[in-house]
Amino acid sequence: MSDLAALAVALPIVGSLVALVAGVARSESGWSVAVVACAAQLAVAVQLAVTAFTDGTIEYVVGGFEAPFGIELAVDGLSATMLVLIAVVSLGVLAYSRRAGPRSNPFYAVYMLLVTGLTGMSVTADLFNMYVFLEITGLAAYALVASGDRGRSAVAALKYLLVGTVGASLFLLGIGYAYIDTGTLNMDDLAAKLAGADPTLVLAAFAFIVVGLFIKVAVFPLHTWQPDAYAGSPDSVSAYISALVSTVAAYALLRIVYTVFGAAFLANHELANAILVGGATVSIVVGSLLAVSQSEVKRMLAYSSVAQFGLVVAAISIGNVTALTGAAVHLVGHAIMKGGLFLTAGLVGTETGARRVEEFDGLAQRSPLGAGAFAALSVAMVGIPPTVGFAGKWYIAVGAAEAGSWALLAVIVGSTLLTLAYFVRLVERMFFREPSADLEPAAEAVADGGETAGVSFGMRATVVAAVVAAVVLGFAVFGYGDQLQPTIEVLLS
Amino acid sequence: MIDLLVTRDYYVAAFLLLGIGTYVMIAAGNFVKKVIGMNIFQTGIFLFFIASAYLDGGTAAVLTDSEPYVSPVPHVLILTAIVVGVALTAVALGMIVRIYAEYGTLTEDTLKEVRDGE
Numbered sequence: 001m002s003d004l005a006a007l008a009v010a011l012p013i014v015g016s017l018v019a020l021v022a023g024v025a026r027s028e029s030g031w032s033v034a035v036v037a038c039a040a041q042l043a044v045a046v047q048l049a050v051t052a053f054t055d056g057t058i059e060y061v062v063g064g065f066e067a068p069f070g071i072e073l074a075v076d077g078l079s080a081t082m083l084v085l086i087a088v089v090s091l092g093v094l095a096y097s098r099r100a101g102p103r104s105n106p107f108y109a110v111y112m113l114l115v116t117g118l119t120g121m122s123v124t125a126d127l128f129n130m131y132v133f134l135e136i137t138g139l140a141a142y143a144l145v146a147s148g149d150r151g152r153s154a155v156a157a158l159k160y161l162l163v164g165t166v167g168a169s170l171f172l173l174g175i176g177y178a179y180i181d182t183g184t185l186n187m188d189d190l191a192a193k194l195a196g197a198d199p200t201l202v203l204a205a206f207a208f209i210v211v212g213l214f215i216k217v218a219v220f221p222l223h224t225w226q227p228d229a230y231a232g233s234p235d236s237v238s239a240y241i242s243a244l245v246s247t248v249a250a251y252a253l254l255r256i257v258y259t260v261f262g263a264a265f266l267a268n269h270e271l272a273n274a275i276l277v278g279g280a281t282v283s284i285v286v287g288s289l290l291a292v293s294q295s296e297v298k299r300m301l302a303y304s305s306v307a308q309f310g311l312v313v314a315a316i317s318i319g320n321v322t323a324l325t326g327a328a329v330h331l332v333g334h335a336i337m338k339g340g341l342f343l344t345a346g347l348v349g350t351e352t353g354a355r356r357v358e359e360f361d362g363l364a365q366r367s368p369l370g371a372g373a374f375a376a377l378s379v380a381m382v383g384i385p386p387t388v389g390f391a392g393k394w395y396i397a398v399g400a401a402e403a404g405s406w407a408l409l410a411v412i413v414g415s416t417l418l419t420l421a422y423f424v425r426l427v428e429r430m431f432f433r434e435p436s437a438d439l440e441p442a443a444e445a446v447a448d449g450g451e452t453a454g455v456s457f458g459m460r461a462t463v464v465a466a467v468v469a470a471v472v473l474g475f476a477v478f479g480y481g482d483q484l485q486p487t488i489e490v491l492l493s
Numbered sequence: 494m495i496d497l498l499v500t501r502d503y504y505v506a507a508f509l510l511l512g513i514g515t516y517v518m519i520a521a522g523n524f525v526k527k528v529i530g531m532n533i534f535q536t537g538i539f540l541f542f543i544a545s546a547y548l549d550g551g552t553a554a555v556l557t558d559s560e561p562y563v564s565p566v567p568h569v570l571i572l573t574a575i576v577v578g579v580a581l582t583a584v585a586l587g588m589i590v591r592i593y594a595e596y597g598t599l600t601e602d603t604l605k606e607v608r609d610g611e
Binding site for chain 2: 128146151152157172180
């Protein structure tokens with residue numbers, strides 16, 4: 001029972017190894033292993049979440065070395081949310097990739113390694129441990145991006161690797177600054193000791209860590225790896241990475257800014273706050289404008305992520321209970337919606353061959369399910385009630401108003417219009433135009449390595465589930481906001 | 494100012510390595526050289542950590558030795574970071590091999606020309 005937090009990280013590692021070894025005996029057995037490991041992890045995550053929300057933070061000491069000397073895992077409401085999100089999305093993408101995705105065992109071994117990294121980042125309470133999990137996440141993500149068959153994937157993955165490594169290294173350098181001054185790596189212990197440290201040094205550590213994580217979150221202008229990586233990887237991989245990798249990096253940013261540096265630090269240092277506000281504002285505006293100008297659907301969705309993570313960073317910079325609840329809600333909502341959109345784009349591409357914006361003309365006739373799901377998720381992304389996209393933006397906007405940051409509020413509301421600009425263009429093409437001729441369906445799917453191209457029940461079911469989740473969560477989210485409040489209050493104190 | 498630099502020569506070297514590594518990553522047109530730049534960049538960080546643990550006249554952190562002890566933690570951290578760095582280099586080189594097999598070039602400019610013609 002008390003070992004559940006460690007089990008959540010250990011299960012996917014074991015799954016990864018078993019998938020790799022099982023491949024020797026029987027090829028294409030990795031999928032079943034991954035499903036079992038993910039299902040088990042989901043059970044553990046739900047159990048942890050229930051405990052975390054009813055009894056408060058779960059703390060686990062790794063290997064019997066008490067903090068601050070040893071590594072500690074901590075699961076509070078926020079990490080529990082991330083855990084459940086990771087487990088659910090992992091299972092959903094597995095259902096999709098049964099037919100669509102790369103099927104080799106090494107692919108599933110790396111997939112489970114990525115799950116491990118993300119889970120570890122969510123539960124750890126130790127900064128260096130977080131760096132290690134950040135690198136595990138990164139390495140697995142680079143390898144998954146490169147799992148596409150075309151040369152384009154390899155080029156995108158190399159670019160991702162070079163930029164991502166610089167990000168993780170800057171993060172490590174920031175940890176170095178904090179460690180040299182305080183002699184500790186435990187987050188709570190660091191928070192206590194950094195309060196009395198030299199402000200210049202703390203500011204330098206903050207700047208390195210935040211810029212390092214900005215690269216991982218893909219905040220403009222540090223986003224350049226992201227559109228190539230999302231557009232160059234296989235459909236199931238781009239859905240998974242877009243749903244979780246940046247999300248967990250943004251969670252890490254929130255965790256470090258508030259648990260390690262603290263709300264008081266942010267209030268006292270205008271420069272620190274300016275880094276966050278500046279990154280957020282530029283990201284929202286430029287990300288949306290770049291999204292409007294894209295001609296490939298997956299690239300457009302990628303730039304849309306740049307803008308949406310700008311919103312999350314804006315919420316982190318505001319830093320009151322409402323805004324941080326909004327950040328958590330938007331992280332979950334964005335993961336469901338953007339993951340769903342990438343899966344739908346993959347479904348449409350497999351079914352009709354349409355992968356560019358102009359090829360979406362008259363899609364409603366050729367792929368009714370794809371067009372319907374894409375439109376529904378777009379509406380959610382724009383933030384029209386009662387979807388989860390609305391709930392997240394609502395919390396963040398109210399938080400901005402409560403804090404009196406009117407300029408930020410204007411940017412947040414304006415971002416909704418910009419989001420509308422790039423999605424309405426596609427919706428109009430899908431429903432109100434005649435289909436253009438000469439498209440060869442499923443050509444892409446054959447190239448991606450499946451001998452039986454086509455759309456499976458699992459792919460359709462996952463897309464529909466994402467749409468349902470985007471709407472249902474919109475209702476459930478206000479109750480969740482109340483549940484999360486104690487966690488956020490602890491975070492802010 | 495000079496005194497400050499001379500007494501902190503390891504840190505100066507660490508940040509020079511960071512700068513050189515970043516420059517090589519940006520300026521080199523060859524992918525292998527970019528990976529070398531990435532390695533130099535990471536080496537700067539390794540040196541930064543190890544230099545911070547150095548103590549004049551310090552001994553290894555074994556209780557039978559006399560104080561003061563050198564802090565062993567940064568060494569352990571950097572050992573982990575080196576392993577991560579090796580793994581990254583291996584993955585990067587694997588991708589470069591695939592890029593070469595696919596496009597027959599290792600330089601950025603040629604790759605751009607080849608891909609524009611796709």
